[in-house]
């Protein structure tokens with residue numbers, strides 16, 4: 314028998330953290346975990362593709378309070394969110410549920426928020442225990458690349474439309490032209506979502522605690538489009554409209570446009586630092602918006618005891634940064650790519666040549682093929 318309303322304990326609030334690929338979700342979450350969220354916060358990180366890297370990049374000792382799921386939450390029918398949240402509660406032991414103050418669900422950068430929001434809103438009150446309740450949608454928006462992402466990807470627009478808090482990131486990277494384009498970006502955000510609060514991550518008064526405070530999430534306060542998208546999701550359900558599953562990975566990518574795929578390059582051997590930097594420079598020079606995201610961990614031959622994290626978002630490359638220690642037993646260098654219409658084979662060849670420091674072969678690859686493929690946009694799909 315269900316408990317009466319007066320006996321029903323408060324549901325556990327869930328904040329949804331979304332934002333396009335590489336817009337700074339994990340960085341913002343790591344900062345929040347370090348500064349304002351206590352050990353009573355559970356975290357679910359969902360990643361596109363089959364290899365999870367973010368878990369390794371959130372450098373706080375979370376243990377049983379963190380779950381990483383791969384494959385896109387919005388592309389899987391059923392109750393992935395609920396299952397992942399439930400696993401955290403279970404792992405905390407008998408009084409874990411009582412101790413949990415907040416859950417944060419970070420989606421992939423390609424997630425359509427509509428089915429995830431529907432799932433989070435639809436949890437029925439449980440027969441026993443607290444259950445979960447959506448308590449806000451935070452969307453990170455990369456000030457340097459958002460206008461390009463909004464142009465090519467409906468998901469980026471939907472993520473903004475569903476937000477009750479938008480956090481503009483990377484304003485510190487803007488040059489004069491970028492700064493003057495900021496008004497245009499703010500107007501585009503307001504067009505999609507007139508009532509959203511917009512914060513600048515890099516502003517002196519940025520209040521990360523306020524952004525991560527659970528609150529009521531009212532769909533009626535979002536735009537008409539949001540209500541229509543949610544209604545459409547409900548009618549369609551999530552089961553049968555994501556295209557056929559990929560034979561190798563089981564992933565269903567059709568929701569994100571047929572051409573978006575992910576792959577992983579790994580190296581058991583340590584990498585030549587010089588060769589790897591040349592590989593990165595090539596990517597930076599030649600990649601356009603087709604290289605949606607690259608991230609991973611690498612280990613250099615001259616410093617085998619600690620890995621470096623690497624990030625690239627479209628043409629924006631962050632140089633490798635050392636981590637204090639290996640975050641897990643897996644000591645391989647590994648780079649996850651999310652691309653649209655780029656053939657992985659030449660990239661894999663280039664990575665291998667770079668790792669082995671086959672200098673002249675690398676030069677010929679760079680000159681003859683890869684750069685042209687990226688620039689012409691005629692990569693094989």
Ligand SMILES: Nc1nc2c(ncn2[C@@H]2O[C@H](COP(=O)(O)OP(=O)(O)OP(=O)(O)O)[C@@H](O)[C@H]2O)c(=O)[nH]1
Nearest residue numbers: 333334335336337338339340422482483514624631
């Ligand atoms: N300069 C600068 N870099 C930032 C900022 N926020 C994030 N970054 C960098 O942007 C890159 C991507 O950040 P992540 O936090 O991994 O982005 P994400 O949205 O979690 O990425 P995905 O999960 O792959 O979609 C990393 O190199 C971060 O260090 C910012 O405000 N300023």
